[in-house]
Amino acid sequence: MSALSVALIGCGSIARKHVASIAACPGARLYAVCDVSQERMESMATLWQAESGEKNNIVLFADYRKLLADPAIDIVVVATISSLHAEIAKEALKADKHVVLEKPVALSLKDVDEMIRLAEERGLFVQVCHQLRYRPLMKKIKELVAGGALGNLSMASVTLRIYRPPGYYQTAPWRGTWEYDGGMLLNQGIHAIDLLLWCLGEPSRIYGELYSQAGGKETEDIALGLLSFPSGAKGMIEANSVTLPENLEQSLFLLGDQGVISIGGPKLDRIDRWHIEGQPDTREAALQILHHHDEHIEMYRSLIEACQGKPPGNLIDLRQGRRTLELIFALYLSASTGQVQPLPLAGFSTLQMKQT
Ligand SMILES: NC(=O)c1ccc[n+]([C@@H]2O[C@H](COP(=O)([O-])OP(=O)(O)OC[C@H]3O[C@@H](n4cnc5c(N)ncnc54)[C@H](O)[C@@H]3O)[C@@H](O)[C@H]2O)c1
Known part of the structure; x- marks a missing residue:
């Protein structure tokens, strides 16, 4: 089975942890990153190569909507400022991507309920980053x-x-x-x-x-x-x-x-x-x-296994995040x-x- 393609939106402080965790999971590969800062995107691409030892060129997107339109992407990580979590996650679900969603999942209950509806209607996984549970x-x-x-x-x-x-x-x-x-x-x-x-x-x-x-x-x-x-x-x-x-x-x-x-x-x-x-x-x-x-890595492993068809019981879904x-x-x-x-x-x- 080929590795799942992961795209990271938001290349700030916590993004480093995500990149290192993806690099530690053989079932996934970083494919693209997005940020409003070119410098931050480039530093995440460099970090990926250092952490994974892979030499694949990471695609850089300044606009997350363009990233979501790329059919090669299976999983989107939302690690932007908190107020954008719900907006980006909803768009990602509409684009049929699985999502790793940083906490807090949203800043209103209305937004979480819309995300739950989209994920459940489309049969997509959302892994909420309450990583300590792992x-x-x-x-x-x-x-x-x-x-x-x-x-x-x-x-x-x-x-x-x-x-x-x-x-x-x-x-x-x-x-x-x-x-x-x-x-x-x-x-x-x-x-x-x-x-x-x-x-x-x-x-x-x-x-x-x-x-x-x-x-x-x-x-x-x-x-x-x-x-x-x-x-x-x-x-x-x-x-x-x-x-x-x-x-x-x-x-x-x-x-x-x-x-x-x-x-x-x-x-x-x-x-x-x-x-x-x-x-x-x-x-x-x-x-x-x-x-x-190693909870961050375990969090990714659980999602990758669910995407590969294993029972998703181990995921922290949006209802729990809610x-x-x-x-x-x-x-x-x-x-x-x-x-x-x-x-x-x-x-x-x-x-x-x-x-x-
Ligand atoms: N799970 C955890 O333990 C943990 C730890 C730290 C932070 N977080 C969460 O992660 C998120 C990010 O926190 P941080 O400390 O990395 O913040 P940060 O400010 O360092 O990074 C946020 C990034 O989002 C980018 N961004 C802003 N608007 C964007 C847009 N429209 N498109 C793409 N990128 C955009 C910013 O340029 C910045 O690089 C927060 O929601 C925070 O709560 C989680």
């Missing part, structure tokens, strides 16, 4: 929770205590705006929140508070959320991007009546507590895989009304936050 440690935790090893879960929390200096916003002015980025929770907090939802399912209500400590941007840099799940379990989100002078940690804490798992550290690969009644061997197994960080987005939107809504927000939400766009 990390072996996270898969182990999910497997234990789903198998009931922690017993009945009563409480879970995630924290994000990181630092984004003023230069982070100055070098890419779309960041820190409601219209183009969507806020710290949508940009940085989303991965930890996705893990919380993956383990516990959807909450039935949330109460949120936001605050902005640093100037020079519109969006929040501190966020708190209190969650209630249909089972009665409680959850907590505590996130900020102003922890001087550098990233401190992320954490995931899961508490059940048969055990507790608590992981943390700047890379979320430190075990603070791992106790499961009657199963001490699970901690040993977790220690063996603690520093395996749930994570919806929870963050509900926290934003609660923070702006001062009320507890029930889920599911009828609709929301980050543009609503501009008026609060």
